Amino acid sequence: MADVVVVGTGLIGTSCALALRASGxxxxxxxxxxxxxxxxxxxxxxxxDRGYAFEERWASELVGARTVxxxxxxxxxxxxxxxxxxxxxxxxxxIDAGSTKQEVIAAxxxxxxxxxxxxxxxxxxxxxxxxxxxxxNAGLYVxxxxxxxxxxxxxxEALRAAGEFWTACGARIASLDAARHDRIFAxxxxxxxxxxxxxxxxxxxxxxxxxxxxxxxxGFRDFTRIxxxxxxxxxxxxxxxxxxxxxxxxxxxxxxDALALSISHGDGTAIEALLERAAKVxxxxxxxxxGATEGVPAI
Amino acid sequence: MADVVVVGTGLIGTSCALALRASGxxxxxxxxxxxxxxxxxxxxxxxxDRGYAFEERWASELVGARTVxxxxxxxxxxxxxxxxxxxxxxxxxxIDAGSTKQEVIAAxxxxxxxxxxxxxxxxxxxxxxxxxxxxxNAGLYVxxxxxxxxxxxxxxEALRAAGEFWTACGARIASLDAARHDRIFAxxxxxxxxxxxxxxxxxxxxxxxxxxxxxxxxGFRDFTRIxxxxxxxxxxxxxxxxxxxxxxxxxxxxxxDALALSISHGDGTAIEALLERAAKVxxxxxxxxxGATEGVPAI
Numbered sequence: 001m002a003d004v005v006v007v008g009t010g011l012i013g014t015s016c017a018l019a020l021r022a023s024g025x026x027x028x029x030x031x032x033x034x035x036x037x038x039x040x041x042x043x044x045x046x047x048x049d050r051g052y053a054f055e056e057r058w059a060s061e062l063v064g065a066r067t068v069x070x071x072x073x074x075x076x077x078x079x080x081x082x083x084x085x086x087x088x089x090x091x092x093x094x095i096d097a098g099s100t101k102q103e104v105i106a107a108x109x110x111x112x113x114x115x116x117x118x119x120x121x122x123x124x125x126x127x128x129x130x131x132x133x134x135x136x137n138a139g140l141y142v143x144x145x146x147x148x149x150x151x152x153x154x155x156x157e158a159l160r161a162a163g164e165f166w167t168a169c170g171a172r173i174a175s176l177d178a179a180r181h182d183r184i185f186a187x188x189x190x191x192x193x194x195x196x197x198x199x200x201x202x203x204x205x206x207x208x209x210x211x212x213x214x215x216x217x218x219g220f221r222d223f224t225r226i227x228x229x230x231x232x233x234x235x236x237x238x239x240x241x242x243x244x245x246x247x248x249x250x251x252x253x254x255x256x257d258a259l260a261l262s263i264s265h266g267d268g269t270a271i272e273a274l275l276e277r278a279a280k281v282x283x284x285x286x287x288x289x290x291g292a293t294e295g296v297p298a299i
Numbered sequence: 300m301a302d303v304v305v306v307g308t309g310l311i312g313t314s315c316a317l318a319l320r321a322s323g324x325x326x327x328x329x330x331x332x333x334x335x336x337x338x339x340x341x342x343x344x345x346x347x348d349r350g351y352a353f354e355e356r357w358a359s360e361l362v363g364a365r366t367v368x369x370x371x372x373x374x375x376x377x378x379x380x381x382x383x384x385x386x387x388x389x390x391x392x393x394i395d396a397g398s399t400k401q402e403v404i405a406a407x408x409x410x411x412x413x414x415x416x417x418x419x420x421x422x423x424x425x426x427x428x429x430x431x432x433x434x435x436n437a438g439l440y441v442x443x444x445x446x447x448x449x450x451x452x453x454x455x456e457a458l459r460a461a462g463e464f465w466t467a468c469g470a471r472i473a474s475l476d477a478a479r480h481d482r483i484f485a486x487x488x489x490x491x492x493x494x495x496x497x498x499x500x501x502x503x504x505x506x507x508x509x510x511x512x513x514x515x516x517x518g519f520r521d522f523t524r525i526x527x528x529x530x531x532x533x534x535x536x537x538x539x540x541x542x543x544x545x546x547x548x549x550x551x552x553x554x555x556d557a558l559a560l561s562i563s564h565g566d567g568t569a570i571e572a573l574l575e576r577a578a579k580v581x582x583x584x585x586x587x588x589x590g591a592t593e594g595v596p597a598i
Binding site for chain 2: 075125126127129144145147174176184185187188189191192193194195196197198199200201202203204205209211212213215216217218219220221222223224225226227228229230231232234235236238239242245246249250251252253255256257259260263264266268271272274275276277278279281282283285286
């Protein structure tokens with residue numbers, strides 16, 4: 001008989017619960033998860049009132065729940081939805097928090113049955129390179145964007161309720177088509193994450209990596225911050241969004257090849273033109289919107 | 300008759316002058332540069348006592364100077380050294396501040412004549428994506444590393460004096476072979492800078508780039524911070540260090556191809572293994588040394 005059920009009490013789910021608490025929400029919040037450590041940490045921090053492992057008897061908590069937030073690595077959505085479905089209350093709004101949307105929608109279509117109209121696919125564009133309930137914080141979503149990608153079937157009332165949920169967490173709401181979302185985030189988020197992981201791994205794999213890492217400075221630090229992110233979460237994203245990601249990798253590799261050619265030709269004019277274009281865009285971006293909130297960790 | 304002459308009063312040179320002032324240095328500091336705006340800004344900020352454009356008569360300022368700091372984009376070192384050489388005082392220590400070392404050493408060998416033994420090649424591993432005297436700050440070098448790459452000919456007394464100069468600016472000194480330096484920085488600094496510039500340019504070149512950039516979050520922000528850096532400076536670095544950079548690009552492209560293959564095969568095990576290795580290294584690096592100074596801008 002919880003008001004809110006958070007499935008997955010890692011960084012994202014626990015931060016939502018803490019944000020709700022901070023907004024003055026006094027209802028009951030139950031947590032369900034696979035990690036006893038995260039459940040205990042979420043409870044110790046006051047984010048949830050009670051925590052259940054998946055194998056425990058949590059079904060009664062779903063009775064009358066206003067919101068069920070599913071915040072698990074993407075590959076787990078299908079089995080989590082399937083486990084929840086029989087116990088879901090017809091009045092509950094189901095919200096996910098994944099960084100790719102088409103695969104979670106397919107999982108929902110395959111498992112949620114009549115509850116599909118109450119499911120609102122959501123991507124909070126916020127996070128951290130840290131993971132787990134211990135890393136959660138009530139301010140994670142403040143001023144950040146949450147992108148919803150509603151289905152044709154989505155109940156407008158459920159969409160409105162999901163918007164209110166995220167707004168209570170401090171976020172702004174935007175709406176996108178799911179396929180468009182996945183293409184955009186392949187370029188602006190998934191590819192840079194993989195490039196950062198790749199650079200660190202490639203340097204770390206050298207016999208003399210210690211000397212390289214000892215000399216790395218602030219550019220390396222910021223460029224690779226996201227390479228400390230959850231490997232499981234990013235493995236799932238890479239696979240869930242593989243088509244869009246593969247075209248982004250192909251386009252990026254072409255650009256890298258062209259730059260390598262300019263360098264080998266000593267073509268300073270071409271190199272400077274590229275750097276000028278990028279610097280102009282990045283400086284402008286940095287002065288407005290998301291870029292202006294320098295220092296706030298977010299994925 | 301200045302005590303210190305700063306040639307190039309941009310971010311790096313002006314920050315050195317401000318750092319010296321902050322350390323209690325009360326001697327005369329003269330500035331020489333191509334940008335009247337930077338010279339005026341450096342003077343207005345109290346970094347230099349007098350500023351000269353290159354075409355002005357600055358030679359007398361070099362008489363008796365303890366230190367001549369040359370902090371210009373790398374491609375300009377040769378002509379700057381050649382212009383300075385006839386007026387250099389035999390007792391002056393000449394220091395550069397470039398991010399690649401072999402090319403500046405070649406420029407010094409070609410131009411400095413008898414002053415070569417008083418030249419100490421230096422790379423302050425500090426900077427910012429911002430440029431110019433207005434962006435300079437007295438704390439830029441505090442706790443950062445300056446790498447010196449002395450020549451066989453380098454006068455030990457000049458090396459010691461250069462170390463004192465950088466220490467007065469707040470930095471720590473390390474020493475490396477110049478070729479080794481250039482290889483290491485190609486991997487940990489020059490390549491990530493170019494990757495960041497490339498990602499921004501590649502996204503910005505799309506007809507619908509505005510929608511991509513509007514959805515970019517904190518991962519993109521940190522990954523691309525260095526893409527706002529000076530295009531001229533980074534063009535020069537790419538060309539000056541082109542051999543090392545080209546092998547780094549080749550190695551990185553191979554790693555990217557391997558990852559693309561794992562993604563197309565849906566090989567989650569291989570992907571997760573790579574991400575795990577990288578995350579482990581990045582987390583450890585972040586807890587020690589340079590990585591621990593999160594939030595301090597540095598190149």
